[in-house]
Amino acid sequence: MPERRKLQRNRVYLGAAIAYDNDDKRSKLDCLVRNLTAEGAMITTVRGSSLPDVFDIAFPGKKQRLLGKSVWRTKDRIGVKFLEEGPADALEIARRLDASEAENMRLRGRIAQLTELY
Secondary structure, eight states, X not given: OOOOOSSOOXXXXXXXXXXXXXXXXXXXXXXXXXXXXXXXXXXEOTTGGGSXXXXXXXXXXXXXXXXXXXXXXXXXXEEEEESSOOTHHHHHHHHHHHHHHHHHHHHHHHHHHHXXXX
């Protein structure tokens, strides 16, 4: 099957929640985001086949909510296209956080070396 994505997928393991309207009430379903681009995601959930075509995806750890549309689905997986700007900012924040943590570890090591000298 030819690859149709314009952007490279980023493999992730993010907890998220799907929110949707269900008979005049707001329903929520936990899910896992398994890969992510600025334009969409692949999510896994236990009741993917019962979801509406359009729903919100909330990333609690990132404090971000996006509107998504199902473009394909199986029993427990859903391919989602974001209908508004995707989570590129969230990915960039995660990359910066990783870089900051690596720099922090490097600096702690350097401090430990310098304190051993005195």
